[in-house]
Each structure stands twice: as C-alpha cells, then as structure tokens.
Amino acid sequence: QSALTQPASVSGSPGQSITISCTGTSSDVGGYNYVSWYQQHPGKAPKLMIYEVSNRPSGVSNRFSGSKSGNTASLTISGLQAEDEADYYCSSYTSSSTSFGTGTKVTVL
Amino acid sequence: QVTLRESGPALVKPTQTLTLTCTFSGFSLSTSGMCVSWIRQPPGKALEWLARIDWDDDKYYSTSLKTRLTISKDTSKNQVVLTMTNMDPVDTATYYCARARGITGTLFDYWGQGTLVTVSS
Numbered sequence: 001q002s003a004l005t006q007p008a009s010v011s012g013s014p015g016q017s018i019t020i021s022c023t024g025t026s027s028d029v030g031g032y033n034y035v036s037w038y039q040q041h042p043g044k045a046p047k048l049m050i051y052e053v054s055n056r057p058s059g060v061s062n063r064f065s066g067s068k069s070g071n072t073a074s075l076t077i078s079g080l081q082a083e084d085e086a087d088y089y090c091s092s093y094t095s096s097s098t099s100f101g102t103g104t105k106v107t108v109l
Numbered sequence: 110q111v112t113l114r115e116s117g118p119a120l121v122k123p124t125q126t127l128t129l130t131c132t133f134s135g136f137s138l139s140t141s142g143m144c145v146s147w148i149r150q151p152p153g154k155a156l157e158w159l160a161r162i163d164w165d166d167d168k169y170y171s172t173s174l175k176t177r178l179t180i181s182k183d184t185s186k187n188q189v190v191l192t193m194t195n196m197d198p199v200d201t202a203t204y205y206c207a208r209a210r211g212i213t214g215t216l217f218d219y220w221g222q223g224t225l226v227t228v229s230s
Binding site: 048052 | 146148154155156157158161169170171172205211213214215216218221222223
C-alpha cells in the first residue's frame with residue numbers, strides 16, 4: 001500500500017476555515033468510502049476525528065467535517081481555534097490493509 | 110471504558126527480533142467485528158500501518174513488511190502480540206496498538222499511548 005498525499009502544512013488565523021486534502025488513487029480513497037481522519041498533538045496518540053468520509057465520532061466538535069470527490073478526500077476545520085494546532089493524518093482502506101497519509105501540520109497563526 | 114497499553118523492550122539490537130504486547134480492556138476480541146491493529150511512527154514521520162488481527166483470527170499484514178511480521182492473539186488474556194524479525198535502525202519508531210472496527214477494520218477508534226522502540230547496537 002502506498003502513502004496518501006497530504007500537504008505538509010496548512011495555516012490559518014483563529015476563526016477562519018481551513019481544508020486539508022488527501023489524495024490517493026482509485027484503489028484506495030477513490031474506491032471506497034472508508035476514509036478516516038486523525039488528529040495528533042505532540043507526544044500524544046492519534047485521535048479519530050472523522051470516519052467513513054464524513055462521520056464524526058461522539059464528542060468530536062462539529063467544526064470538523066469531511067468530504068470526498070474522486071480520489072481526493074478533504075478535512076475542513078471551521079472556526080479555527082488554538083487547540084486545533086496539531087498534525088492531521090488521513091487513512092483509507094485498500095486491499096485488506098490500511099494506507100495512511102503523509103501528514104499535515106496545522107498552524108494557528 | 111476501552112483502554113489499550115503497549116509493552117515491550119525500549120531498546121533492541123540490529124538483527125534481533127522485537128516482541129510487543131498489546132494488553133486491552135473494555136472490549137473482547139471474540140466479539141464479531143472487533144479487530145486490533147499495530148501502527149508505527151518513526152520520530153518526526155508519518156504513521157505506518159503494520160498488521161491487523163480480527164475476532165475470527167483472520168490476519169492481515171503490510172505488503173512491504175509481511176515477511177518480517179507475525180500477529181497473534183490470546184483472547185483469554187485480552188492480549189495481542191506482534192513480532193518483527195531482523196530489526197534494523199530504520200525500524201526505530203513509536204509503536205501503537207489500536208482497536209479497529211467496521212467491516213474493513215480500518216476505523217481506529219481507540220489507541221494505546223505508544224511505546225518507543227530504538228534499534229541500536
């Protein structure tokens with residue numbers, strides 16, 4: 001399985017909206033609606049933020065939303081807050097395994 | 110309350126075999142649909158999925174590491190064990206176990222805190 005492509009960094013000011021892309025192929029992102037997004041603060045374990053493209057687990061803020069078009073999935077964070085500063089990873093099902101994205105560092109200016 | 114905890118050596122020498130244990134609570138790996146995966150993260154780098162074991166003992170491995178990995182479970186002890194042979198310095202990473210569910214076993218909803226494994230002579 002190959003790594004999914006994410007931008008290395010995205011930044012925004014408090015209150016703004018940002019979008020992180022996750023590009024794969026028809027064998028992973030484009031072929032299945034099993035894309036997840038994880039937030040990881042420094043020194044911590046990843047936390048599930050979005051699953052199955054656009055579903056939020058209980059307890060995750062509705063400021064986080066997910067979507068997909070073709071081979072590219074996206075995570076949008078609206079009303080950016082200081083606590084959103086972290087690394088974000090996408091993942092996708094592919095051929096009985098899982099591919100993770102290259103990771104995106106979100107900076108709140 | 111679901112919890113997972115990884116345990117194993119912090120330091121291994123090149124060519125040695127690494128054995129990691131994931132001890133979990135709050136769910137049973139004999140329940141249909143439950144899975145446990147191992148995922149690693151080299152310092153400053155991205156996550157990498159390694160292996161998964163399902164409630165029915167089906168096992169799946171990373172294509173690139175398949176020849177070096179073995180995953181097993183002890184349902185009575187609520188443990189999942191991962192062995193990785195022929196360790197190399199590039200295998201230095203934090204190793205996480207995570208509960209996975211869903212029909213594809215790719216929804217990692219609970220994670221352990223991770224254990225850092227350094228490969229060095």
